Amino acid sequence: MSIVGAKVIRKEDPNLLTGRGQFVDDIQPIGTTHMAFVRSTEAHALIRNIDVTAALECEGVVGVWTAADLNLPALPGVPGLERPALATGKVRFVGEAIAVVVAESKYAAADGTELVIVDYETLEAVTSIDEATADNAPLLYEELGSNTVAEVTTADDHQAIFDGAPHTETIKLVNNRCTAAPIETNACLADYGPAGLTVWASFQAPHHLRNRISAWLGIPQDQCRVITPDVGGGFGQKINFTPEFFVAPVLSKILNRPVKYSQTRSEAMTSMYHGRAQEQEVDIAFDDNGKILALRVFASQDMGGYADGTGMGMPVLTTAMSAGCYVIPNVSIAWRNVLTNTTPIAAYRGAGRPEATYLIERAMDHISYKLDMDPTEVRRQNYIPKDSFPYQTHSELAVYDSGNFEGALDELLNIMDYEGLKEEQNANRTNPEKPLLGIGFSSWLEIAGFGPPGSLEGFGHLGSWESVQIRIQPDGSAIIYTGASPHGQGTVTTFAQIASEYLGIDFDKISVRHGDTATIPQGIGTMGSRQVAVGGEGVKNASLKIVENAKSIAAHKLEANPEDIEVTDGNLFVKGTPSKSLSWAEVATFSFQRLELPEDMDPGSLDTTILQEVPNFSFPSGAYACVIEIDKQTGDARIRDMYLVDDCGTVINPLLAEGQVHGGVAQGIAQALFEEFTYDENGQPTTATFIDYLMPGAPDLPSYKSGRINTPNPNNSLGAKGIGESGSVGTPPAVINAVVDAVRHLGVTHIDMPATPQKIWEVLQGGSK
Amino acid sequence: MIPAKFDYKPAQSKEEALSLLAEYGDDAKLLAGGHSLLPLMKLRLATPEVVVDIGSVDDLSYITDKGDVIAIGALTKHRQVEQSDILKEHVPLLAHSASHVGDPQVRNRGTIGGSLCHGDPASDLPAAILATRATLVISGPSGDRTVTSDDFFTDFWETEVKEDELLTEILIPKCTGEKWGFQKFNRRAQDWAIVGCAVQGGDNPGIGMVNMGSTPVRAAEAENALRSGSSSEEVAELADSGLTPPTDIHGNESYRRHLAKILVQRALDN
Numbered sequence A: 001m002s003i004v005g006a007k008v009i010r011k012e013d014p015n016l017l018t019g020r021g022q023f024v025d026d027i028q029p030i031g032t033t034h035m036a037f038v039r040s041t042e043a044h045a046l047i048r049n050i051d052v053t054a055a056l057e058c059e060g061v062v063g064v065w066t067a068a069d070l071n072l073p074a075l076p077g078v079p080g081l082e083r084p085a086l087a088t089g090k091v092r093f094v095g096e097a098i099a100v101v102v103a104e105s106k107y108a109a110a111d112g113t114e115l116v117i118v119d120y121e122t123l124e125a126v127t128s129i130d131e132a133t134a135d136n137a138p139l140l141y142e143e144l145g146s147n148t149v150a151e152v153t154t155a156d157d158h159q160a161i162f163d164g165a166p167h168t169e170t171i172k173l174v175n176n177r178c179t180a181a182p183i184e185t186n187a188c189l190a191d192y193g194p195a196g197l198t199v200w201a202s203f204q205a206p207h208h209l210r211n212r213i214s215a216w217l218g219i220p221q222d223q224c225r226v227i228t229p230d231v232g233g234g235f236g237q238k239i240n241f242t243p244e245f246f247v248a249p250v251l252s253k254i255l256n257r258p259v260k261y262s263q264t265r266s267e268a269m270t271s272m273y274h275g276r277a278q279e280q281e282v283d284i285a286f287d288d289n290g291k292i293l294a295l296r297v298f299a300s301q302d303m304g305g306y307a308d309g310t311g312m313g314m315p316v317l318t319t320a321m322s323a324g325c326y327v328i329p330n331v332s333i334a335w336r337n338v339l340t341n342t343t344p345i346a347a348y349r350g351a352g353r354p355e356a357t358y359l360i361e362r363a364m365d366h367i368s369y370k371l372d373m374d375p376t377e378v379r380r381q382n383y384i385p386k387d388s389f390p391y392q393t394h395s396e397l398a399v400y401d402s403g404n405f406e407g408a409l410d411e412l413l414n415i416m417d418y419e420g421l422k423e424e425q426n427a428n429r430t431n432p433e434k435p436l437l438g439i440g441f442s443s444w445l446e447i448a449g450f451g452p453p454g455s456l457e458g459f460g461h462l463g464s465w466e467s468v469q470i471r472i473q474p475d476g477s478a479i480i481y482t483g484a485s486p487h488g489q490g491t492v493t494t495f496a497q498i499a500s501e502y503l504g505i506d507f508d509k510i511s512v513r514h515g516d517t518a519t520i521p522q523g524i525g526t527m528g529s530r531q532v533a534v535g536g537e538g539v540k541n542a543s544l545k546i547v548e549n550a551k552s553i554a555a556h557k558l559e560a561n562p563e564d565i566e567v568t569d570g571n572l573f574v575k576g577t578p579s580k581s582l583s584w585a586e587v588a589t590f591s592f593q594r595l596e597l598p599e600d601m602d603p604g605s606l607d608t609t610i611l612q613e614v615p616n617f618s619f620p621s622g623a624y625a626c627v628i629e630i631d632k633q634t635g636d637a638r639i640r641d642m643y644l645v646d647d648c649g650t651v652i653n654p655l656l657a658e659g660q661v662h663g664g665v666a667q668g669i670a671q672a673l674f675e676e677f678t679y680d681e682n683g684q685p686t687t688a689t690f691i692d693y694l695m696p697g698a699p700d701l702p703s704y705k706s707g708r709i710n711t712p713n714p715n716n717s718l719g720a721k722g723i724g725e726s727g728s729v730g731t732p733p734a735v736i737n738a739v740v741d742a743v744r745h746l747g748v749t750h751i752d753m754p755a756t757p758q759k760i761w762e763v764l765q766g767g768s769k
Numbered sequence B: 001m002i003p004a005k006f007d008y009k010p011a012q013s014k015e016e017a018l019s020l021l022a023e024y025g026d027d028a029k030l031l032a033g034g035h036s037l038l039p040l041m042k043l044r045l046a047t048p049e050v051v052v053d054i055g056s057v058d059d060l061s062y063i064t065d066k067g068d069v070i071a072i073g074a075l076t077k078h079r080q081v082e083q084s085d086i087l088k089e090h091v092p093l094l095a096h097s098a099s100h101v102g103d104p105q106v107r108n109r110g111t112i113g114g115s116l117c118h119g120d121p122a123s124d125l126p127a128a129i130l131a132t133r134a135t136l137v138i139s140g141p142s143g144d145r146t147v148t149s150d151d152f153f154t155d156f157w158e159t160e161v162k163e164d165e166l167l168t169e170i171l172i173p174k175c176t177g178e179k180w181g182f183q184k185f186n187r188r189a190q191d192w193a194i195v196g197c198a199v200q201g202g203d204n205p206g207i208g209m210v211n212m213g214s215t216p217v218r219a220a221e222a223e224n225a226l227r228s229g230s231s232s233e234e235v236a237e238l239a240d241s242g243l244t245p246p247t248d249i250h251g252n253e254s255y256r257r258h259l260a261k262i263l264v265q266r267a268l269d270n
């Protein structure tokens, strides 16, 4: 039986579950000092003075530094809009780093920060896109003359089509600001000694960080080593540059001691990059059959206080993917990026695609409201047929690789009792004892497998390939070194499965190493659901190459033709003559021994390194349905069932694929019903703790019912598409469509995320929309 | 998330705790289960110089049947309150309320005395204490005094317990066989209530409300209606009467007023 596709349990787990994992904060070299930041308590202010005298006298404090003391360059970022490592003259959001304290303990460091006195001249804050784009709005950068830092207008707004269309609809949507809140907050430990700099960092892309730190500090890359040990979740929040990763090395050099930074949750809530925070105006034109004739999207992206490179790309991805699973003959897109006095925005699981899916899937339901048509029927009217791939969308970025959108919907309806639910919904509406029932659909599609040349360079990465090196050990075991930098995904397991399948080496004799720039070939990192579709393809190709050479060695020793050698169960043997056989261990040993090798082969030549490229993105898709119950008296919405049909092409490990979907769906439900990061009118965060920021836990989430279809990815030989972000992309519209469906009989057509009980109650009262 | 510096003084007995309080005055803070105090210290919203740990004063942890009343030691854990057979029989409202506090970890550390002394209008147990018209025993340098639950909660996070005093015991009249009801409306399993209520039936019924004012409060007008035999609809309609619920990101004032009515009705009807 093939090990690719098998439910293999994770290689990672025994270590983590027995407390033997090692995270940055667990690492404690002798002489380690502790770093803490003085963070802005103002959203928008000039810094008049910073008084560090009392802090310097605080017991245990080793030193205190401001921007003026260190004279640091700005952090790597968007040209012309780079954020300072420490605030210089002005602060632009609550939580921005102003000064840094290093002390003998983390307690003393925290005490020290309390004693630094910052004298602010408060400026008026802009906390929303509307405020930031108003006439005479206070400006974050006076010199730019505007808070809008990028803008793309539409080439053709297709007004004639809208004018002539039987039906049109305008929808305004808010994709609420969220924070991923990984269980491990940002952490780093910098040790800058005579032999060079080592930085342990909780990060998703170690080489990316190494390259930037070394350039920023002006030290050669060979003397700059970044290690990402166990990383407790990232979700996109750990591919961006925040001051700690750059300031800690500088201070380690000054102090000639290791400097550790382990962020508190309170800091993480305001200083780790947030996600989403996009507002959309959507116009659709459609005919009497529900066929969509034109789509117009204007996306306004809140950038927060500083423009991050990935943050700038969010509306690009949203507008590229706005047409979803549908044939839309006329699409016009426009977007802008706007600075506000809030925490900066960057990628968060899904990054731009949840926003796209939300808008098109809400639009589909609006068509069904207007025409009084079943939402599944509206979707069927518009799907891209399964024989039309590759499919060029309105966007140059998005050439859909393959898909079977209607097939996913068919399978979804197969695993749920839609007709029965509709009957129950009707009956419940008039029965005061029963909750309102809502059924919501989402046919979603996303762009993943970031890998085609150019796709990540635009976000500041060195390349878009992923590195894989396989080294065969003399005993026939194998170690895979990869530039992918997993932090919870289970890649150690999936890569070992792929290698085992194609090397013919036992799964238990394959290790996967990652996260150390000193030992791993130059790599890119883990983001954009790319590990299996790009790195995994590299594992397969490297394995195939190794097997080819191993066969030559075996053929040489067994006096046969390489073409006649087969590999099974850890042995290489001559086809038809199983007695003429060598074990993988024997071949591996020979591979290091000149006298045992064919003439044209050098010792050690089984080892293979590949920088795997792929020609296109991958486009995972699926169909989800949410069944929700709403308490008629309180407005409380509880999900009864989530039905999930995913199509990620070839599944390497169903357990892990399902785990990725469950986690993503949880985050999607969180965005739709629970989470929103908010500010008051002065830019003070109002949800900066887990009491107010309602991240749900397992008891608050439903069990999931899954189905699956398989449309292989034609652009890699594994056929795999990627599944890391699917759940968070597909879920929010399914949930909101369900919430609205539950109250449709009252004439309601929209409720903003998160659909809190109060909002729903107000709607039930006839209080809004 | 990193507390300021403090001295740690474990107390082995009530007397030792009182003498430490006398010694350190308002620099000191009692630590029971720590599930309200430690979060505040970690956020540096509380910065006591001395923490007097009464967590291991075992003789203040008990649930005893004293005839007409049940006596509960202040250091009894939520979990013990929840599981007590005595309470399940004679004050089932309190046992049930305790089962709704936080999650199992919280219930295994947090104490009834700590919950009451914290004086948080969002907490569950104060509502049950008000509804059952409990009496609280406070020990101080000059001996013990008793306070009714009505007089106990004085302001936001403030109670009758003075800096040199200790809550030692809660006395609850038996309500064996009486009707009772408890409702808690929250979003996530381990959250505080957006609004909650504890309703105790009997001759002198009580309705304690959660998160409907700046202190734990009784719905006095609804209680009067209940006493005079009004229907549950009529009682519920008065649930917010005379109360001033807060507006925050979890719910505005009018939503809280609405919830109060729905929850009181449910507590009465279920």
Ligand SMILES: Cc1cc2nc3c(=O)[nH]c(=O)nc-3n(C[C@H](O)[C@H](O)[C@H](O)COP(=O)(O)OP(=O)(O)OC[C@H]3O[C@@H](n4cnc5c(N)ncnc54)[C@H](O)[C@@H]3O)c2cc1C
Binding pocket: B029, B030, B031, B032, B033, B034, B035, B036, B037, B038, B039, B074, B075, B100, B101, B102, B103, B106, B109, B110, B111, B112, B113, B114, B115, B116, B117, B118, B122, B123, B124, B125, B161, B165, B166, B167, B168, B190, B191, B192, B193
């Ligand atoms: C995650 C989480 C969820 C929670 N959820 C809920 C919930 O849903 N509902 C709810 O009601 N509560 C909830 N709580 C609070 C919990 O019930 C606390 O345990 C309780 O409020 C405090 O009890 P404690 O023993 O931990 O007190 P501590 O935190 O030790 O003390 C609290 C305060 O009371 C004082 N104090 C303690 N004991 C005495 C005494 N005997 N005499 C005088 N002063 C004293 C202390 O000095 C301090 O000021 C939650 C807490 C957490 C951490």
